[in-house]
Amino acid sequence: MTREKGRVLVAQNRKARHDYHIDDTYEAGLVLTGTEVKSLREGRASLVDGYAALKGGEVWLHNVHIPEYTQGTWTNHEPRRVRKLLLHRDQIRKLNAKTLESGLTIVPLALYFKDGYAKVEIGVARGKKSYDKRHSLAEREAKRDADRAVAHRGRDGAG
Numbered sequence: 127m128t129r130e131k132g133r134v135l136v137a138q139n140r141k142a143r144h145d146y147h148i149d150d151t152y153e154a155g156l157v158l159t160g161t162e163v164k165s166l167r168e169g170r171a172s173l174v175d176g177y178a179a180l181k182g183g184e185v186w187l188h189n190v191h192i193p194e195y196t197q198g199t200w201t202n203h204e205p206r207r208v209r210k211l212l213l214h215r216d217q218i219r220k221l222n223a224k225t226l227e228s229g230l231t232i233v234p235l236a237l238y239f240k241d242g243y244a245k246v247e248i249g250v251a252r253g254k255k256s257y258d259k260r261h262s263l264a265e266r267e268a269k270r271d272a273d274r275a276v277a278h279r280g281r282d283g284a285g
Contacts, residue, residue, distance in 0.1 A: 149251065150224070161195040165203075173235075178234065191206055
């Protein structure tokens with residue numbers, strides 16, 4: 127069997143980019159059981175309430191929901207269990223230094239397969255205030271309106 131190439135997205139945390147300012151991003155491997163991998167290959171996961179925490183010099187992923195594998199037996203996994211992240215020692219040191227600052231947290235941004243291996247993209251994030259969220263939303267709408275105007279103008283000139 128040939129190994130798959132490229133990146134296959136399983137789940138994305140869009141709410142994280144709305145609720146937080148993302149400072150740095152890291153790619154980490156995941157320690158998973160067999161039924162978790164099978165469930166992920168079916169495209170089933172939720173990162174909405176997830177966060178990462180450092181404990182004992184290791185990074186652990188909390189509250190990420192990977193539902194039980196439908197074809198699994200009594201060996202099936204617990205959907206919201208704590209999972210270990212695989213990072214280099216210097217990356218863990220940087221994350222530890224950044225999370226000691228007040229107001230910073232580690233959130234999962236995306237869960238995907240890269241060249242056959244399950245990976246998670248985590249970001250060091252600072253919470254946004256409600257007025258920051260409104261400002262981001264207004265910027266996005268203004269950009270969308272400008273893009274529409276340019277596209278509409280291009281259609282009128284061509285016709």
